[in-house]
Amino acid sequence: MPPREGTYGLLAEFNTPSELVHATEEARHAGYRRMECYTPYPVEEAAEALHFHKTSVPLVCLIGGLMGVTTAFLMETWINVWAYPLNIAGRPLFSWPAFIIPAYEWTILFAGFSAALGMIALNGLPQLYHPVFNAPNFRNGATTDKFFLCIEAVDPKFSLAETRTFLEQFPAVSVVEVDH
Amino acid sequence: MATKGPMQDPIVDPMIDPRTGEYAVIAPGHNFRSITQKIAGIVLTSNTPLGWFFGLMVGGGVAMGVVVGCTWLFLKGVGIWGVTIPGAWGFAIINFVWWIGIGHAGTLISAILLLFKQTWRNSINRFAEAMTIFAVVCAGTFPLIHVGRPWLAYWLFPYPNTMNVWPQFRSPLAWDVFAVSTYASISIIFWYIGMIPDFGTLRDRATMPAAKYFYGMLSLGWRGSTRHWIRYESASLLLAGLSTPLVLSVHTVISFDFAVAALAGWHTTIFPPYFVAGAVYSGFAMVLTLAIPIRKFYHMEDLVTLRHLDNMAKVMLATGSIVAYGYGMEVFMAWFSASHWEFFMMWNRMFGPMGWAYWILILTNIAIPLTTLWSRKLRVNVTFLFILSLIVNTGMWFERFVIVVTSLYREYLPSSWGTYRATKWDYMIYVGTMGLFTFLFFLFVRFLPMIPMSEIRMMLPQTKVTRGGPDAETVSKETV
Numbered sequence: 001m002p003p004r005e006g007t008y009g010l011l012a013e014f015n016t017p018s019e020l021v022h023a024t025e026e027a028r029h030a031g032y033r034r035m036e037c038y039t040p041y042p043v044e045e046a047a048e049a050l051h052f053h054k055t056s057v058p059l060v061c062l063i064g065g066l067m068g069v070t071t072a073f074l075m076e077t078w079i080n081v082w083a084y085p086l087n088i089a090g091r092p093l094f095s096w097p098a099f100i101i102p103a104y105e106w107t108i109l110f111a112g113f114s115a116a117l118g119m120i121a122l123n124g125l126p127q128l129y130h131p132v133f134n135a136p137n138f139r140n141g142a143t144t145d146k147f148f149l150c151i152e153a154v155d156p157k158f159s160l161a162e163t164r165t166f167l168e169q170f171p172a173v174s175v176v177e178v179d180h
Numbered sequence: 181m182a183t184k185g186p187m188q189d190p191i192v193d194p195m196i197d198p199r200t201g202e203y204a205v206i207a208p209g210h211n212f213r214s215i216t217q218k219i220a221g222i223v224l225t226s227n228t229p230l231g232w233f234f235g236l237m238v239g240g241g242v243a244m245g246v247v248v249g250c251t252w253l254f255l256k257g258v259g260i261w262g263v264t265i266p267g268a269w270g271f272a273i274i275n276f277v278w279w280i281g282i283g284h285a286g287t288l289i290s291a292i293l294l295l296f297k298q299t300w301r302n303s304i305n306r307f308a309e310a311m312t313i314f315a316v317v318c319a320g321t322f323p324l325i326h327v328g329r330p331w332l333a334y335w336l337f338p339y340p341n342t343m344n345v346w347p348q349f350r351s352p353l354a355w356d357v358f359a360v361s362t363y364a365s366i367s368i369i370f371w372y373i374g375m376i377p378d379f380g381t382l383r384d385r386a387t388m389p390a391a392k393y394f395y396g397m398l399s400l401g402w403r404g405s406t407r408h409w410i411r412y413e414s415a416s417l418l419l420a421g422l423s424t425p426l427v428l429s430v431h432t433v434i435s436f437d438f439a440v441a442a443l444a445g446w447h448t449t450i451f452p453p454y455f456v457a458g459a460v461y462s463g464f465a466m467v468l469t470l471a472i473p474i475r476k477f478y479h480m481e482d483l484v485t486l487r488h489l490d491n492m493a494k495v496m497l498a499t500g501s502i503v504a505y506g507y508g509m510e511v512f513m514a515w516f517s518a519s520h521w522e523f524f525m526m527w528n529r530m531f532g533p534m535g536w537a538y539w540i541l542i543l544t545n546i547a548i549p550l551t552t553l554w555s556r557k558l559r560v561n562v563t564f565l566f567i568l569s570l571i572v573n574t575g576m577w578f579e580r581f582v583i584v585v586t587s588l589y590r591e592y593l594p595s596s597w598g599t600y601r602a603t604k605w606d607y608m609i610y611v612g613t614m615g616l617f618t619f620l621f622f623l624f625v626r627f628l629p630m631i632p633m634s635e636i637r638m639m640l641p642q643t644k645v646t647r648g649g650p651d652a653e654t655v656s657k658e659t660v
Contacts, residue, residue: 017645040212040381041637042409045645052407057414061422072358076349079338084346091350098350101433102358108426109362112419116369119415123408126400133403142404143381145212145637 008131008180009035009152010163012172013141017043020147023170024049027151030166034155038132038148040141057119064114065107072106073099135178150178195485203490203560205300205639207482212637215483219378219631220385222478228626231477236622242615249609250325258328260605267589267600272326274580275610277434278462279319280360281455281576284427285463286312287367290374291423294416300491302635303483307474307624308467309371314620315466316364318613323356325609352437359433366426370419376402377412377634431456438583444525445587448513454506461499461545462576464492468569472562474625483631486560493559496549496572503579504546521592529586533599537582545575 014020017039024037024046037046047053076099080086085093120126132138132150142148151163160177167175195204206215253260263270286308293301324333336357338347347354379399386392402408435451468489475484514526529538549572552558559565585600624630637643 017643018647021645022647037406038404039406039409040216040404041377041634041643042413043406043643043645044410046406047410050406052410055411055414057411058418061415061418065422075338079346080349084344086348088348088350095350101355101429101436102349104429105355105358105362105426105433108422108429109365112366112369112422115415115418115422116373119373119411120400122411123405125402125408128396128401130401130403138403139384143377143384143402144216 004180006180007153007160008134008178009150009155009158010160010167010175011132011135011138011148011150011178012167012170012175013137014147014149014170014172017046017147019171020149021045021049023149023167023172026170027149027166031157032151032155032163034152034158036150036152038138038142038150040143040145040147043147056122057115060118060122061111061115064118065111067114068106068108068110069103071110072103076102131178131180134180135176137174137176146173203485203487205303205485205487206636207485210482210640211642212640215636215640216381216385216633218480218482219629219633219636220382222625223382223627223629224386224388224391226388229477232622232626236619239615239618239620239622243612243619244615245608245612246321246616247612249605249612250321252605253325253609254330258326260603262600262602262606264598264600266591266596266598267585269584269588270600271602271606271610272322273437274577274584275613276319276322276326277455277580277584278577279315279322279613280363280434281431281459281462281580282466282573283312283315283319283363283367283463284431284456284459285467286310286315287363287370287423287427288460288463289467290370291420291427294420295424299639300488302639303485303631304467304471304488304492305635306371306374306628306632307470307621307630308463309367309374310621310624310628310630311463311466311470312367313364313371314617314624316360316367317620318617320360320364321609321613321616323353323360352433352440355433356437359430363426363430366419366423370423373412373415373419374632374635375628376400377404378629378632380404381633382629428456431459443587443591444519444521445510445529445583448510450506450509450513454503454509457499457502457506458576458579461496461503462573464496464499465569465572465576468492468496468565469573470621472566472569474630476562478625478630480631483636486562489562489565490556490559493553493565497553500545500549500553500572504550507542507546525587525590528590529582532586532590534582534586534589537578538586541575541578541582543575544571545579549575 012023014023020037020039021043024035027035028049028051035050037043037050039046073096077094077096080095080099081093087093132142132148137146138148140146149167151158151167157163164175164177194208196202197204261270261272263272286305289301289308290305290312293305324330327333327336335345336347336354347357349355376399379395380402382395383392383399386395432452432455435455438446439448439451441447471484471488471492475481511526514522529535549568552564552568589600590597
């Protein structure tokens with residue numbers, strides 16, 4: 001666990017997504033690794049600049065869906081064949097075509113909940129407190145119209161003075177120090 | 181459609197893109213901040229418009245119909261309704277199918293149009309999804325109260341109980357439970373996930389402590405991190421991919437309620453696609469019914485433009501044509517199958533004692549919309565579209581009425597023929613659900629962002645990332 005006191009990182013504010021993506025790419029070239037962009041809408045180029053490509057959300061979703069179909073089909077079979085067998089108009093007890101519909105619905109139900117809750121969990125949410133909220137300009141912009149790059153103090157290359165000089169070479173609106 | 185030069189036409193509509201001749205999806209001149217302020221302003225203002233209170237009160241008052249009607253129903257039983265033998269299915273099933281069909285456009289807009297990268301959906305998807313959820317609430321009421329002993333409706337769920345009684349999975353009623361409950365759950369989660377970034381915006385822009393706290397909790401601490409966004413987009417796409425077959429399956433399952441019965445007029449293979457198309461048709465009509473007054477009332481013409489109305493009208497034209505094909509096929513198969521019963525059912529549907537309902541249906545669902553919607557002038561005529569959307573909603577209700585009633589009340593044996601007449605309690609509960617829907621919708625437009633801000637931002641030209649070329653700001657100025 002990184003220490004929960006002192007400086008969290010340096011936060012640079014940009015006016016356009018292009019400036020943010022450019023700065024992120026340069027930071028990566030300069031050797032910074034522990035950094036994060038904050039944008040008011042998804043900027044795919046920023047994710048590319050961060051080299052963040054793969055998410056596990058689809059895998060979680062797939063596992064959820066497979067669990068859904070298995071659970072529903074086994075449950076229906078158990079209920080209608082063993083637990084509560086009913087002879088309805090001489091139909092076979094194991095009427096598997098009729099069981100497909102609820103099994104199909106539960107596939108979607110489990111997969112959908114896995115995708116949604118999996119996304120929330122992988123993102124580490126809910127997390128009502130985060131150091132970047134301490135930056136004075138973050139709340140006015142990050143969810144409205146500003147683009148932020150945060151180089152975190154846990155980065156091995158991080159040095160308060162040098163990183164600040166590095167960030168100030170870009171046309172950033174401001175570079176502020178963020179405390180935990 | 182041709183580009184109009186300033187010489188021929190000095191007054192050029194700023195909403196029309198001169199290159200394509202199409203209406204713009206967003207009015208020119210907007211930036212991230214103006215859009216955010218416009219949408220968030222409706223929610224965060226302390227000045228609630230008086231009209232809102234009026235609408236909420238009217239909706240709430242009419243919704244009392246559900247409370248009163250259901251109370252009397254629970255005391256007396258379903259005998260207070262017009263259902264009887266042979267017309268054993270009446271308003272409850274008609275309204276159930278009608279309401280759930282209305283919901284389908286919301287899912288279609290949020291899921292299928294997202295998969296097809298139809299960015300124009302972004303302005304209308306949030307309230308279309310809200311419409312879905314509230315329509316499913318209204319729809320769900322009916323199967324719950326129509327089972328005879330509504331306090332035992334939970335028996336339909338497979339839960340371990342001391343009686344060792346389990347549901348019957350060969351029955352379409354059990355399928356309905358799974359389809360509709362899944363539909364409601366997935367719609368709610370999709371809706372909520374879509375709102376998380378907007379809750380973040382509202383939290384950051386709120387000034388009242390209660391609003392900060394409320395939206396802060398709902399936003400789960402969203403901060404717009406890029407890694408979060410990528411997972412968020414991945415989850416949204418997956419949910420869209422899952423909702424697409426879901427929306428098709430729900431109305432398919434509902435059509436199975438009819439199609440598995442061996443009754444002329446119900447036992448038809450065309451039912452699943454025909455029901456789904458009808459659902460989308462009525463759903464888009466309802467989106468128009470809601471969107472037109474809202475955009476007027478909240479001055480949202482910049483974001484819900486004539487382009488949206490035009491596109492929705494086109495979807496209605498397409499789905500309405502599928503529905504018309506369905507009607508045609510029913511008539512054709514009644515003749516082509518050479519089935520005496522099918523033929524009689526169709527004849528009776530058209531010219532029997534309830535023939536008026538069939539002709540209202542043809543007039544409101546086919547004749548009026550499918551002749552007028554071809555005209556672009558009419559498709560962008562707001563008043564006309566609003567009236568038409570009401571006409572189509574009526575027509576789709578009559579479709580359900582015709583299917584349910586005219587097949588049941590004159591079935592195989594003439595000795596068991598009867599009729600169906602709805603009672604005041606039927607009407608009271610039906611009209612009550614409309615009030616409930618209105619009530620919930622008014623709450624929604626006041627307290628939740630009715631247009632997804634994060635998705636609208638993505639449609640602005642400023643979002644384009646340029647590398648090594650001119651600054652994005654200059655690019656955006658040129659395009660705007």
